[in-house]
Amino acid sequence: MLNPKSLNLYTVKLWLAPLYGITHYNFRNCFVKHFQGIDCAIAPFIAAKSKTQFNPQKYPDLFPKNNASLPIIPQLMGNSPVEIAETINVLNETYGYEQFNWNIGCPMSQIVRKKRGCGVMPFPDLVEAVVNEVGSKTSTHFSIKMRLGMFDLKEGLEILQRLTTYPIDFICIHPRLGIHQYDGNVDLDTFELFYNTTPYKIVYSGDIYNIECFKYLQNRFPKIENWMLGRGIIQNPFLAEQIVEIGQTNVQSRQDTYPSNKFRFINFYNEYSELLLTLRNEKIALGALKELWHYFSVLLNLGTDELKKLLQINDFKTFHERINKKLL
Ligand SMILES: Cc1cc2nc3c(=O)[nH]c(=O)nc-3n(C[C@H](O)[C@H](O)[C@H](O)COP(=O)(O)O)c2cc1C
Numbered sequence: 001m002l003n004p005k006s007l008n009l010y011t012v013k014l015w016l017a018p019l020y021g022i023t024h025y026n027f028r029n030c031f032v033k034h035f036q037g038i039d040c041a042i043a044p045f046i047a048a049k050s051k052t053q054f055n056p057q058k059y060p061d062l063f064p065k066n067n068a069s070l071p072i073i074p075q076l077m078g079n080s081p082v083e084i085a086e087t088i089n090v091l092n093e094t095y096g097y098e099q100f101n102w103n104i105g106c107p108m109s110q111i112v113r114k115k116r117g118c119g120v121m122p123f124p125d126l127v128e129a130v131v132n133e134v135g136s137k138t139s140t141h142f143s144i145k146m147r148l149g150m151f152d153l154k155e156g157l158e159i160l161q162r163l164t165t166y167p168i169d170f171i172c173i174h175p176r177l178g179i180h181q182y183d184g185n186v187d188l189d190t191f192e193l194f195y196n197t198t199p200y201k202i203v204y205s206g207d208i209y210n211i212e213c214f215k216y217l218q219n220r221f222p223k224i225e226n227w228m229l230g231r232g233i234i235q236n237p238f239l240a241e242q243i244v245e246i247g248q249t250n251v252q253s254r255q256d257t258y259p260s261n262k263f264r265f266i267n268f269y270n271e272y273s274e275l276l277l278t279l280r281n282e283k284i285a286l287g288a289l290k291e292l293w294h295y296f297s298v299l300l301n302l303g304t305d306e307l308k309k310l311l312q313i314n315d316f317k318t319f320h321e322r323i324n325k326k327l328l
Helices: 025-034 081-095 124-137 153-163 188-197 211-220 231-235 239-246 262-279 282-299 304-311 316-327
Strands: 013-016 040-042 075-077 099-104 141-149 171-177 202-205 226-229
Touching: 013 239, 025 262, 075 081, 081 099, 081 124, 099 124, 124 141, 124 153, 141 153, 141 188, 141 202, 153 171, 153 188, 171 188, 188 202, 188 211, 211 226, 211 239, 226 239, 231 239, 231 282, 262 282, 262 316, 282 304, 282 316, 304 316
Parallel strands: 013 040, 013 226, 075 099, 099 141, 141 171, 171 202, 202 226
Antiparallel strands: none
16 A cells, blocks of 8 residues: 655646647646646747747747746757757746756657757767856756657766756656657666666656556655656546545545546537637647547547547538537
């Protein structure tokens, strides 16, 4: 039997992961209106630019008025120390953000090819140069979101070693190599090595799909207090609530979230699809919803064929009607 107190369940913070194309501000706001348990989020990445090129008005995802319901940390993608520091300063001066995250974990080939995202990880001198520039040219907090490495775990270990003397806020780690994309299991043995190596606060990110996964991870890595939920919370929007409940005494764990909570999900889903329609044309709104159904199909237990049929629908109204039949 797990003892919640020994596991620091009362100090746990749950973060919403940056999921480019999914967890933008409209989604975040609608999500936290309908579901509880998420404390903060890292926003999906934006590209760092020089101060003459960077126009903060182009990023509604970071407008403070769009982020009143959930605190966020802006995330930057790039490999130029000057551009990263200048983007931070513009965002700090324009919107007042005091914390920034640097993405060196994205494994997408078009990003890695440009020596960005996880493509930075084999270059520890570059990582140090960025951290140095940010430390000397900005007065904000800085954190890094990374993987174990791009090709080899030695890359991640080298970066952690090089960073020990810099004032990094936290390191968010997704325990896979870049070359593995999202395949296979998270490599928890290697992650344990990282966990034991770095003096920094770690935010764990990877494959938390249910409370059993969460309990296992928390038991194995008891020093971690910050847990990031990504695909798992999109598949099961009740996940953060379930995790919070583990820490509360006398509450029966609510494992069976659907269909018993289906009206909460339906209200969320319909509000979000209507919102998308007011902002985008039907084709784009439908594309965004289809992306989500790769995840929601898990919550509703839809089979592969059923999902495939849904994704073949190219008309918003038909899709909406078909989905609502499934939801009920
Ligand atoms: C569709 C998608 C988009 C993502 N976008 C970002 C991003 O913008 N920035 C980032 O740091 N990580 C991004 N990630 C990685 C996630 O934040 C997270 O670290 C990863 O999915 C592992 O966590 P999970 O298993 O809980 O999803 C993305 C992942 C996916 C699947």
